[in-house]
Amino acid sequence: MSLRITGIGSCVPSKVVSNDELSKFLDTSDEWISKRVGIKNRHVCTTEGVTDMAVTAAKAAMEDAGVGAGDIDLIIGSTVSGDMLLPTLSCLVQKNIGATCMAFDISAACSSFLFLLETAKAYFSIGMKRILLVCGEQMSRMVDWTDRSCAVIFGDAAGAAVVEKDDSNLYESVFSVSGNDDVIKINMPFGNSPFKTAEQPENPMFLQMKGQETFKYAVGAMSSGIKDVLSKAHLNISDVKYIVPHQANQRILSFTAERLGLDEGQVISIISEYGNTSSSSIPLALNIMNENKMLKKGDVFVMTAFGAGLSSGSIVTKWAKD
Numbered sequence: 001m002s003l004r005i006t007g008i009g010s011c012v013p014s015k016v017v018s019n020d021e022l023s024k025f026l027d028t029s030d031e032w033i034s035k036r037v038g039i040k041n042r043h044v045c046t047t048e049g050v051t052d053m054a055v056t057a058a059k060a061a062m063e064d065a066g067v068g069a070g071d072i073d074l075i076i077g078s079t080v081s082g083d084m085l086l087p088t089l090s091c092l093v094q095k096n097i098g099a100t101c102m103a104f105d106i107s108a109a110c111s112s113f114l115f116l117l118e119t120a121k122a123y124f125s126i127g128m129k130r131i132l133l134v135c136g137e138q139m140s141r142m143v144d145w146t147d148r149s150c151a152v153i154f155g156d157a158a159g160a161a162v163v164e165k166d167d168s169n170l171y172e173s174v175f176s177v178s179g180n181d182d183v184i185k186i187n188m189p190f191g192n193s194p195f196k197t198a199e200q201p202e203n204p205m206f207l208q209m210k211g212q213e214t215f216k217y218a219v220g221a222m223s224s225g226i227k228d229v230l231s232k233a234h235l236n237i238s239d240v241k242y243i244v245p246h247q248a249n250q251r252i253l254s255f256t257a258e259r260l261g262l263d264e265g266q267v268i269s270i271i272s273e274y275g276n277t278s279s280s281s282i283p284l285a286l287n288i289m290n291e292n293k294m295l296k297k298g299d300v301f302v303m304t305a306f307g308a309g310l311s312s313g314s315i316v317t318k319w320a321k322d
């Protein structure tokens with residue numbers, strides 16, 4: 001069972017926030033952020049929300065694929081920072097694009113786009129033909145803007161893809177999950193139940209992250225994931241045109257390139273202008289590559305991601321669009 005991406009789209013808010021702007025209210029500097037993370041700017045929501053961005057990205061992906069709402073069999077969404085806990089992002093997208101198909105969300109935090117692709121593959125095996133995948137994140141509502149170690153690294157964006165069943169295309173995947181709520185987490189609001197006696201968790205609704213532990217996990221998970229997925233597909237690293245990784249830190253991408261003996265240019269990096277946009281980062285990068293005509297039909301590329309869970313995944317496939 002296999003699939004191919006037939007349409008890709010993305011959306012970022014128009015407000016761009018530079019490192020210098022952050023250093024006006026945080027004890028940080030352009031020099032520290034550029035050197036330690038590789039980010040110069042990030043896009044941050046002002047009036048728009050996750051749904052607006054996700055709908056724009058979804059419409060762009062459908063236009064790129066040349067399909068309408070009635071051609072979509074299923075919408076699968078993902079967000080950790082949506083406008084609403086319910087209805088799901090996929091339901092809000094379904095409503096706004098005028099589709100009537102089934103829609104639901106899944107979450108694997110920053111790794112979500114790859115879990116969406118794998119879930120789509122499973123649905124193709126039971127007869128579906130065309131699925132819309134959509135990720136949207138407003139991480140600017142999930143970070144504590146007084147916490148310099150988190151606030152400087154995230155950005156807001158949405159990314160979407162139309163995927164179709166195509167058993168002739170290359171598709172191989174590996175996934176890993178090791179349950180852990182110590183390294184990266186966001187606690188839910190405590191609520192006001194008069195019966196709740198447990199202690200209130202700290203910093204509800206703010207992202208809490210152990211940066212260095214996440215960093216080590218990321219480099220290990222991405223480099224072993226890429227090796228494992230290529231071995232499963234009987235391919236060598238020399239067969240790969242591009243690695244499209246989750247964008248979390250330029251140093252993570254550089255270490256991964258070094259471990260695999262890749263040229264830095266083969267490991268796609270958009271982090272300097274967008275920061276870490278969580279589940280949206282891979283479809284956003286793919287859309288930028290598509291717009292810049294970097295991908296040619298038949299190019300082998302590996303998508304690789306990691307995130308809270310802890311979860312990680314790597315998928316090797318061929319670009320199958322003209």
Ligand code: UT7
Nearest residue numbers: 027028029032036037110148149152211212214215248249
């Ligand atoms: O998609 C979600 C996954 N998240 C990630 O992949 C994040 C992975 N981790 C990272 O990218 C890095 O660990 C961070 C960017 C979060 C932190 O960078 P680091 O090089 O690991 O810094 P550190 O935590 O070891 O801190 C070094 C110093 C500390 O100061 P002292 O204790 O040495 O005086 C921090 O307080 O840097 C300080 N620091 C900052 N300084 C200026 C931390 N954040 C900042 C900042 N500006 N924004």
